[in-house]
Structure formats: structure tokens, C-alpha cells
Amino acid sequence: MAIKKHKDCYFCANQLDVDYKDTRTLRRFVNFYMKMLPGSRTGVCAWHQRKLSMSIKRARIMALLSHTHK
């Protein structure tokens, strides 16, 4: 969640697929209020940001992530 100085895409750099079941990873890309963070802040590339937003929404539907902070 931290603001990065030089931006590397987390998923490109680690050769990791975005997975809606992997909440620990998804949690890094939402803020305290469980809102998605922009790619410009997290350094995620546009291609992965699209996958990421889809995955976060899927995780929310399955009650793996909450929609808001309680």
C-alpha cells in the first residue's frame, strides 16, 4: 500500500498471476476503507490493474474482502 518512488509492477516483477482468492495480496492494493488504489499510486501496470480490479470485485462478491471498512 505504500507509495513507491520508482514504480515496478508488482505482478510483472514477481511473475505472479492476479488471483481473486489470494486476499493477502489483494489487500495491498486497497486502502483502509477497502477502496481500490489507483495504479499510479501502487505502480501496477495498466494490464494488471484491469485484472486486479476484476479480482477485487470477485473477492468482494464471495465475502473474501469487505466492500467497506466495518
Added chain:
Amino acid sequence: MSKTKKSEQNHYEMLFIIPNKFTEDEAKVQVSKVEELIASQGGEITYREYWGKKRLAYEIKQNHYGYYSLCEFDINRLAIAKIDNDLRLSKDVLRHQIVVTPVLSGEERARQKSLSEKLAVKKEDGEKKAKANEEEIKKTPSVVSEETNSSKELDEKMEGILSAQDLL
């Protein structure tokens, strides 16, 4: 470039939640029932994963907990609608989600999992160090942190009460 016809047989992944009204053993029976439903529509289950009882991120139909189960299967795409509808109407499945996924080999799956875990651990270590640094700088505990502690305790108590109610 030749246009190839989309194959009728596709690979899907489904995650579903069994409500907390069942016991652990009954939930497993319900899982096998769902798998039977897939098989009855001509699906071939290639991968199963039972996550067990987990706390839901938010309440669904007065349920705070649910049994998560994951399965991957190959099936004709026309049969998906039937499975989707049946599970939607079923009261024994709290929620389900069917997703098209690439076919992963066992090795690739293991690699992804271990990698994401490794990265998570790495991140937690980093946070711990950062916290330790902050505490060194502060050294004087503020009133605010005490408040958060007590609210945390309250949260834990609430969770205990809620889970006790669920067991009834």
C-alpha cells in the same frame, strides 16, 4: 490466420459457500452433492480444494461463517447455465461464483502459491521492522493507542459472542 471455432468444452473454476447451519461433516456432504450436480451435467472435476470454515467478510443472510469449497472442472459451456441456476435456487449453497480459468499444471499452481505466501511473509517482516522503528521514535505510549487496544479487545469479545451464537 485461420479462425478456429471456439471449443464447446471449457475449463471453469467455481468457489461456493455452504451456510453455517450445517456441521463440518454435513457441509462435506453438501460439497459432494454440488460435485454430483456438476458430474450429472457431464462435467469432469479436475481439481478440488476444501478451505473449511471461514469468517465471512460481511454478513450474508444472518451468516457470519461459511464453509468454502473450490473446484475446477471441464464442462460443455451450455451446461453452465443449468448448474448456475440450480445453485442459485438452492438453499444449501449460500453463494457461488463460476469463473473461466486457464488450465494450470500442478507445478505452476504450487509455484504461484508459495510465491504469494513468501511475498506476504516478506511484507509482514518489513511492517514489523517499520513498527519497531516507530515505537523507538515515540517511546511514550499515547492515550490514542490505549483506546485502540480496548476497542480491539471489544472486537474480540464481540467475535466470541457471535461465534457462540452461530453454534447454537
